[in-house]
Amino acid sequence: MHSPFENRIRACKRRLERTDAALLVCFPSPNLTYLTGFEESPSERHLLLFVPQTGDPVFVAPAMYEQQLAGLPLGDPPLELRLWDDDDDPVDLIDTVLEEIVDRNGFEEKLGRGEFEDSQDERGRGEFEGSRDEREAASAGDSAPSILVDDRLWATFTHDLRECVPNATFGLASTVLEDLRIRKDEIELEALRRAGTIADRVSLEVRSRGEDLVGTTEAELASEIERLLATSGGGEPSFTTIVASGPNGARPHHHSGDRAIEPGDPIVLDFGAFVAADLEAGTGRYPGDQTRTMVVGEPSPEYERVHETVLSAQKAAIDAVEPGVAAGAIDRAARSVIEDAGYGDAFVHRTGHGVGLEVHEPPYIVDGNDRELEPGMVFSVEPGIYLEGEFGVRIEDLVVVTEGGAERLNDSPRGWETGGRRR
The missing domain is CATH 3.40.350.10 (Creatinase/prolidase N-terminal domain)
Incomplete structure (x- = not known):
């Protein structure tokens, strides 16, 4: 063999x-x-x-x-x-x-x-x-x-x-x-599923803390997330953990800083950890990559509208995934929902990127990419809306293309509620 x-x-x-x-x-x-x-x-x-x-x-x-x-x-x-x-x-x-x-x-x-x-x-x-x-x-x-x-x-x-x-x-x-490399085999998919499960566990733990997060700085929470990833079975972080609170959430790749989380703050959390694939004497590390946007306390009505729009855009994109569909069509499915809601100019990046041995690799889920999706491809679906000086919302899951559609590799709650509330 x-x-x-x-x-x-x-x-x-x-x-x-x-x-x-x-x-x-x-x-x-x-x-x-x-x-x-x-x-x-x-x-x-x-x-x-x-x-x-x-x-x-x-x-x-x-x-x-x-x-x-x-x-x-x-x-x-x-x-x-x-x-x-x-x-x-x-x-x-x-x-x-x-x-x-x-x-x-x-x-x-x-x-x-x-x-x-x-x-x-x-x-x-x-x-x-x-x-x-x-x-x-x-x-x-x-x-x-x-x-x-x-x-x-x-x-x-x-x-x-x-x-x-x-x-x-x-x-x-x-x-x-x-x-x-673009089509993952079962060994690779098993590793990616484990990485997704680890990210889910950490997401649930952070969400459960609710108002206890108030007063914690972005950098402190980022460090805590990385500790939780390790204790949950992950290796090193897949990338620099993003914790972006309040107006900092309007920057898609914000570097976590000294800003303390305040009541009512939306918090963008983007993180994951590598896990080793079961490849006998060889190596191969595959990353988790998940984004959730939560609120400590009660959000503003506009935030709730924006969050619901992003959630609907993500669902529309994932529902569009199936073999033979162009990668660019997935981007358009998400973007059309956000544009129809009046936030088109605030969606400032592509809808997703392939994930494998690298956190960013083909296929890129961007308008104009005619590459047809095939079973075994894995990529992120992460639409976002970013309102400068106010807040940002991004929701991200990894999906694998199957014969009949898409399998999500993340399953933690995607709503904004924290503490004992679930959605």
């Missing part, structure tokens, strides 16, 4: 073949974690995964990572490791690995390795001479780039690859990986 990562690499290689790309290169990023289960922060050291269209993947890495990488669940035989020491030049090793990939797979034409070598100028640059238009015309016949690099690959590493294969064409790894 293959591990999830073996299956993902196989799917990646099939897509490389479809796009006629010779090679995909990843470095420490969500893409690397998705393909291998290895999670690390980028650094100045060359740590690169080479996935050729045919043949086995190769990991070029500092020798200090040998034990960590050797334990990855990537099949038998295990992933080929090519290690370098700090007193080595890693580019020499990368050059050797690329040469071996070319020899193994016959990618001379796709990678352009060795062509136009005599055209390098005195600066040692590998691209042939000529104007920008001439260079673009020379590559116009290519149906797809030959090397796809991680979308976040640092410029210095891209430069080193270009030095090794000076005449190759380059594109982005998302060309093949976005379609794989």
Whole structure:
């Protein structure tokens, strides 16, 4: 039985073949974690995964990572490791690995390795001479780039690859990986459901405190929410917790500060925590992301109208979710409710964003996005209304597209009531 990562690499290689790309290169990023289960922060050291269209993947890495990488669940035989020491030049090793990939797979034409070598100028640059238009015309016949690099690959590493294969064409790894990552498998969905349950528990706990929240500062409540996320089973926060009280709620990404919560204040609470997926020896952390807007005491009549409008907009958007519907149509479903209520100018952001290994990833739920929804896609639905100098309201749940519609991954109350009152 293959591990999830073996299956993902196989799917990646099939897509490389479809796009006629010779090679995909990843470095420490969500893409690397998705393909291998290895999670690390980028650094100045060359740590690169080479996935050729045919043949086995190769990991070029500092020798200090040998034990960590050797334990990855990537099949038998295990992933080929090519290690370098700090007193080595890693580019020499990368050059050797690329040469071996070319020899193994016959990618001379796709990678352009060795062509136009005599055209390098005195600066040692590998691209042939000529104007920008001439260079673009020379590559116009290519149906797809030959090397796809991680979308976040640092410029210095891209430069080193270009030095090794000076005449190759380059594109982005998302060309093949976005379609794989955008549909979550059952292991990923289980993790996202757990993250949603943890956020629900914390939401209920904060809501239950009611008037005890009066006098607490935004920063104090944010810290308390993060403590509750941890004690409820979550890992590190998915993002900087937002507590925005009173007029601060009119800023969608307000940074929690020293303002104390007052009676009657609307409070926007946006938070979540990562949880680890059950991926055996590999890793993969998936985030919770939930927003509720509560009031300590009694709200103003306008606040109640605004809150009801946002709640209706969210329901309309989620009711519109089903396979085959364009992502932009979900945004329009929410936006039309808010516009009809007269608050169109106060809805200042898209309706949602995809969620997976990253808190923000495709699909983006924004007007104009024609990407059709498919089962397994997960994204937020979070309409909001923001009245400058007064208050803001945002209500957010994560949903997964199912064969027949949408499944909410959050189930805590969405009303404004706190204390013993529920809605």
